[in-house]
Amino acid sequence: MTVEKILELKNLQVSFETFGGEVQAVRGVDLTLHKGETLAIVGESGSGKSVTSKAIMGLIESPPGRIKNGEILFEGNNLLKYSKHQIQKVRGKDISMIFQDPMTALNPTMKIGSQIMEGLIKHQEISKHDARKRAIELLALVGIPNPDKRVDEFPHQFSGGMRQRVVIAIALACNPKILIADEPTTALDVTIQAQILDLMRDIQEKMGTSIILITHDLGVVANLAQRVAVMYGGKIIETGTLDEIFYKPKHPYTWGLLSSMPKLHAKTDKLLAIPGTPPDLRKPPKGCPFAPRCPYAMDVCIDHMPQYTASSGSQKTACWLLDERAPKVDPPSTIGVGGEA
Amino acid sequence: MAAKNEKLLQVKNLKKYFNVSRKDVLKAVDGVTFDVYKGETLGLVGESGCGKSTTGRTIIRLYDPTDGTVIFDGQDVGGKMSRNEKKHLSKRMQMIFQDPYASLNPRMTVKDIIAEGIDIHHLAKSPKERMDRVYKMLETVGLNREHANRYPHEFSGGQRQRIGIARALAVDPDFIIADEPISALDVSIQAQVVNLMQELQEKQGLTYLFIAHDLSMVKHISDRVGVMYLGNMAELASSDDVYDHPLHPYTQSLLSAIPVADPEIERTRERIILEGDVPSPIDPPSGCRFRTRCPFAMDICAKVRPKWHEAEKNHWVACHLHDEEIKTEKV
CATH class of the missing domain: 3.40.50.300 (P-loop containing nucleotide triphosphate hydrolases)
Structure with a gap:
């Protein structure tokens, strides 16, 4: 195309x-x-x-x-x-x-x-x-x-x-x-x-x-x-096609966003709430803006803003988890309903 | 969950009219009947102007009903009431409001906001007991003691809604009317507040009337759901029944209109898109209120107001399509 x-x-x-x-x-x-x-x-x-x-x-x-x-x-x-x-x-x-x-x-x-x-x-x-x-x-x-x-x-x-x-x-x-x-x-x-x-x-x-x-x-x-950009704390933290963002999201904030919404077509017992509140942009965080609320945050996240990592196709994600040195983390089971995650 | 067959609240043919000018009457709620069982959450959904908030506000007597009966725990609370009786009612029935920015007095500290009900009902014998209750409330809703001396403007929207919940819970009520408690909050914060409300219900056996326009959230939190349209109840059933097999054409189109956060479903599903707007409640259509937008409207719909009846077990609906008598007549 x-x-x-x-x-x-x-x-x-x-x-x-x-x-x-x-x-x-x-x-x-x-x-x-x-x-x-x-x-x-x-x-x-x-x-x-x-x-x-x-x-x-x-x-x-x-x-x-x-x-x-x-x-x-x-x-x-x-x-x-x-x-x-x-x-x-x-x-x-x-x-x-x-x-x-x-x-x-x-x-x-x-x-x-x-x-x-x-x-x-x-x-x-x-x-x-x-x-x-x-x-x-x-x-x-x-x-x-x-x-x-x-x-x-x-x-x-x-x-x-x-x-x-x-x-x-x-x-x-x-x-x-x-x-x-x-x-x-x-x-x-x-x-x-x-x-x-x-x-x-x-x-x-x-x-x-x-x-x-x-x-x-x-x-x-x-x-x-057709395409989606997810913004958090004044930055785009993930972007990709509609299907990539909904079915194969890579950023923990996107995961949280998708699983904090109740599903109309499926039973959810408890919503996965993202703890805490968005950052104060008068004092923007030095590292990843989502780090204070992120369940997977590492030391590096607090001090350094991650670079964009391109995965398959057009998807780009700013997250240290995608660095090759980072531990492997699987998205919560609530994600990836339609396609294979 | 415990057996839910004890009725806590019975609303029968509740009406609330507002006089908008010398000759016009706005029929905000026009004959609504439903029960709320002990320990359950009844969701009330509908579009703006359908009368869902007015229903809630009339039950808690912020408005006086025009007609109909409201029975709360065996006691009639729909008729004339003295100030004192209303005060007693507010000890057992409390409300959480929509806008956490407008519903907290900006000139009061959090501790005074929460303790207001405790003071009114003399629930604390000493200042120490009063503060203990406030601290306990703050901790219950996930805030901490240090917040007691602050003012509402120092808090975020989600935190303010927690203060609103703490205020409602401070008098230890049985029944809580939550009027769009999460609509003003961000998605990630909505989930926090809903989870908190569910936890509190489990712990304290609260009964909720949960009013909202967000159908997916209502489905999530409610045991049963009532759908309102233009001052009438269109359908009432368990939340699974309402969503899996809705009987009323309005419920069907409402459900099909919600965009779902799943591209696959969005691409494939068929929508019933309703024509036009909701008619004015000052001059509502004759017969069935929904007939002007209903794709299945028949002649009878303009003449006769559909009966509120139990079409299937525990599934109430007001629609001629599901009325046995009319069905047989047609055949």
Whole structure:
């Protein structure tokens, strides 16, 4: 499979200045997004997944935020070198974003038609009349009934699921090459979530958009993604294809994450909880960020951050257990339900 | 586990209406009937606005029921109650709230938060006994003594929820209503709190009403599960029965809508995707509340409200598809 890289992050580091000191939210992230694929970034709150996506969009407010280091290459061009004006031309046109909470992502005082047209008029030389026509088309595309009437309604006249459809329509207005979906279904009910996930898959098939899906819900990941990056403590600790991460995970944090969720299709007696809490990124750990909570931690883990070890295929894991000098550790029996571990 | 046939709580035809304007009434809970047995965990699931939280809050009398009876351990607690009677109820029935950031008073120390119930019910004879109880509670929920003098903001979400649990347990209740106790927590922390709740249940013989929208977690913790839709109970059965062979079309579609953390299953399984949104509880559909989104809706569903009946042993459902009388009529 020859796939074209559309976005590449190299050693991205983002920090925030706070009264309590510098919070190193993202501490060196390398990531590649290919054309037409869905890449999921999973992790708990505070792992740096949302900050990573905001950095791509150029939405890190400075101060307090600061991109300390790294490159964000979009079709080969470093977005971090762009001026404010240049990035505005990319944002909303080539790269757009679906936000988590549809209740707050829309302007309550603007008709939804105008909110969709805003981006179109800004980025494409298009008359108001044509923009309106396109807005109606987009509403139909995301499955809103009577789009020619609803285009003149306000957000409060829409339900949560419908508002999220509008947010998706805004994001899709200029046929973006990359769509960043930051927890797109977290605020929605399950039956509505199923509708939205279906819609996103549909749109990707029709338009060939590359999607970065940010979520903590592994069910949503299994449903939508082709590749997965697991973030913890501001770093990517494991990345691979969907099947590699779910069936042959190599990192103890991924093991913990997978076995701390109850299974709907199997009986679990006791959940395997990960003890402790995520690290404080004001004082980021010197070694592996997961070491204090890791049941297999060794001395080396505390002091040195492990390098990525590539295993079969495209899977890469940052863990000292994969070093040839480390003792062999088998993943807990709860892992690897579908494939052979 | 011990035999669970003694009813601790009986809820019959419970209704809770809210007046939203001069002419509109929001029927948040509209005739819900169920029992909770001693020592079990009853899960209550449903989408937002289905009335599951209102049910919990009405049972513990944060709201006064509009109609219906609630019998707790042989005593009617659904009717008019004096302040004193409500106080007695809160000694035996406690609640754990959803948001550990909003449910703890930021200006009180942890020890005062936990001891509040002990003070109200005069459960400690001396300051020393009071502190001993607080320390014991802290240790029970996996915190330590040094935490007693701190304030809520010094704790993480998971730790705060432990404080909320300690506060609920401090008066030594029999029955705990947990309203989305883990929804605000991260996945790895959720498992810690759920394991803690299960341990406490085993040790102290607690009975839980566990309200949540996360169906896989509800299945994991509950002995029996009730599924609610728009103020009505749609189905109630043992958790295995609800998940392995659901009778109500709403339960079926709800289960098929949950994304499962297993790519193989996700690729192969068939989904029932419901059209549209949940109707407004101010003006709910006639007859069966679910009929507007139900793929199997019949004529009768618009006319007659389905009966809440035991379709199979210990498997309750409110759906015309499973009503014997209607089935025979059709044939």
